Amino acid sequence: MVSLAFHNVSLTYEGSGRAVRALDALTLEVMPGEPVAVIGPSGCGKSTMLLLAAGLLTPSEGHVEVGGAQVVGVRRATALILQDYGLLPWKTVADNAGLGLELRGVSRDERRTLVAEALERVGIADFARAYPGELSGGMRQRLALARAVALDADLLLMDEPLSALDALTREDLQDVLLGLWQRRGHTAVLVTHSIEEAVYLGRRIVVLSPRPGRLSAVVDNPAMGTAGYRSSPAFYERCAQLRGLLAGEGAVHPGTAPEIPVRAES
Ligand code: ADP
Ligand code: MG
Numbered sequence: 001m002v003s004l005a006f007h008n009v010s011l012t013y014e015g016s017g018r019a020v021r022a023l024d025a026l027t028l029e030v031m032p033g034e035p036v037a038v039i040g041p042s043g044c045g046k047s048t049m050l051l052l053a054a055g056l057l058t059p060s061e062g063h064v065e066v067g068g069a070q071v072v073g074v075r076r077a078t079a080l081i082l083q084d085y086g087l088l089p090w091k092t093v094a095d096n097a098g099l100g101l102e103l104r105g106v107s108r109d110e111r112r113t114l115v116a117e118a119l120e121r122v123g124i125a126d127f128a129r130a131y132p133g134e135l136s137g138g139m140r141q142r143l144a145l146a147r148a149v150a151l152d153a154d155l156l157l158m159d160e161p162l163s164a165l166d167a168l169t170r171e172d173l174q175d176v177l178l179g180l181w182q183r184r185g186h187t188a189v190l191v192t193h194s195i196e197e198a199v200y201l202g203r204r205i206v207v208l209s210p211r212p213g214r215l216s217a218v219v220d221n222p223a224m225g226t227a228g229y230r231s232s233p234a235f236y237e238r239c240a241q242l243r244g245l246l247a248g249e250g251a252v253h254p255g256t257a258p259e260i261p262v263r264a265e266s
Contacts, residue, residue: 001032001187002067002077002154004053009062010212011048022048024212025062032067035181035188035224037202039195039246045213046191050157053189054080066155076104078155079148083163085140087132094119094128097146104151111150118150119143121183122176138169142176149180156181156188163193171230174200178225195246199238200230207245217245 006028013020023045030036038046051057052064055071055078064071066078079100087096095102097118098111106114119125122142124135132140141161148156158177162170174197181188181201192198198205203224209216221238223229 001185003032004030004155004187004189005065007062007065009052009059009064011052011057012060021212024214026213026215028206028215030187030189033185033187035190035201035203036206037198038189038191038206038208039193039198039242040208040213041210043211044208045211046208047159050080050159050189050191053157054078077151077153078157079151079153081144081148081158081161083160085144087140087143089132092128093124093130093132093143096132096143097150100147100151114150118146121149122146137165138173141165141173145176145180154186156186158190160191160193162197177201182225195239195242198242199235200224205242207242
């Protein structure tokens with residue numbers, strides 16, 4: 001597994017005449033195999049953060065490292081999953097699942113094996129020959145996940161992947177995500193605007209400030225992924241804590257809430 005580190009990373013979009021500072025001096029280290037959730041107000045730079053980690057954007061200041069090496073361009077074992085699935089309607093489910101491999105130059109024979117395994121793993125093997133238009137929203141999202149599974153990604157970057165789904169399908173998919181992580185143990189960054197999702201799936205939860213995004217708090221969540229967590233009092237307490245942090249409920253300092261460790265950043 002690989003680590004992911006942001007060292008004092010800032011990103012300013014230099015558009016036509018107007019510069020938008022999206023991220024400001026972000027320093028964050030994600031441990032190998034650690035699932036981290038990122039939450040923050042709309043426009044605070046969450047997507048920007050993932051694009052930087054994926055090597056699709058270059059920091060204006062600072063640098064990003066994956067496995068100790070500076071990120072320059074796209075890496076074979078990094079997968080980026082977006083909310084709109086990125087599926088090609090004219091390709092079959094199997095071909096869509098193999099797209100990441102195809103783009104990385106993996107041969108058709110090798111793709112076939114990896115794709116069959118990936119579709120099995122996310123529970124849509126029976127639909128290999130169908131087209132995305134024939135799938136429900138939940139199944140399309142499974143297909144987007146299959147693409148990452150087929151890549152055997154060791155770093156999974158997810159940008160609000162489940163936000164278009166209804167509540168029940170969403171909980172199903174959260175369990176699929178959890179299962180994939182428990183099996184593969186990849187390093188994961190999940191951007192979400194759902195507090196419950198962050199608490200269910202993040203071993204640590206990173207709270208960003210309004211734009212330009214700065215680290216506002218990092219909340220430890222060691223019970224993440226344990227059986228029954230989603231319906232336990234500890235889960236609801238953690239959600240309430242995050243709701244408070246997002247509402248900017250006073251300054252958060254270590255020791256403010258001794259029963260729930262919070263590491264506050266400036
Ligand atoms: P989030 O994902 O948290 O909603 P983004 O990372 O998408 O936020 O964007 C952060 C800020 O940067 C926003 O104010 C957004 O409008 C701006 N932004 C994003 N992409 C671009 C771009 N290509 N050019 C100019 N500004 C952008
Ligand atoms: Mg976004």
